[in-house]
Amino acid sequence: MNNQKNSCPSDEELGQILKNAGLSITSPRLSLCRYILFNSKHPSIESVKDWAHKTKLKVSRATIYNTINALSEANLVKDLRFPQIDNVCYDNNVAHHHHFLDQRNGKIYDIDPQEFEVHSKLSSKFEVDGVDILIRGRIKK
Numbered sequence: 001m002n003n004q005k006n007s008c009p010s011d012e013e014l015g016q017i018l019k020n021a022g023l024s025i026t027s028p029r030l031s032l033c034r035y036i037l038f039n040s041k042h043p044s045i046e047s048v049k050d051w052a053h054k055t056k057l058k059v060s061r062a063t064i065y066n067t068i069n070a071l072s073e074a075n076l077v078k079d080l081r082f083p084q085i086d087n088v089c090y091d092n093n094v095a096h097h098h099h100f101l102d103q104r105n106g107k108i109y110d111i112d113p114q115e116f117e118v119h120s121k122l123s124s125k126f127e128v129d130g131v132d133i134l135i136r137g138r139i140k141k
Contacts, residue, residue: 021074044087
């Protein structure tokens with residue numbers, strides 16, 4: 001399972017990432033983006049809001065939504081919508097990969113596509129644009 005964190009850039013590098021995404025650079029937004037992009041795994045709006053509250057970061061729910069939407073539009077995060085999970089989660093790993101949902105605790109793990117292969121026998125009349133796989137189960141203790 002691939003659950004590595006990306007290396008965290010300097011404030012200047014992160015500021016450039018935000019600028020490229022069309023976001024204005026503020027101290028709260030830098031903190032928010034650092035958490036979403038580099039220090040969390042599959043956060044939801046609620047988990048980001050909880051993190052902001054715990055760290056005493058003064059940001060509104062609207063700022064969180066707007067920031068995540070801008071990151072999504074800039075392809076820095078992907079929306080994860082699974083019927084088994086009530087909230088939309090956001091994935092800062094935008095490379096092709098699959099997901100494993102631990103049904104015991106709701107945690108999502110990244111799975112390298114080489115660790116789980118699917119071989120298709122679809123008719124040639126189907127033109128496949130992509131495959132998103134969610135594997136459900138439990139992590140053995």
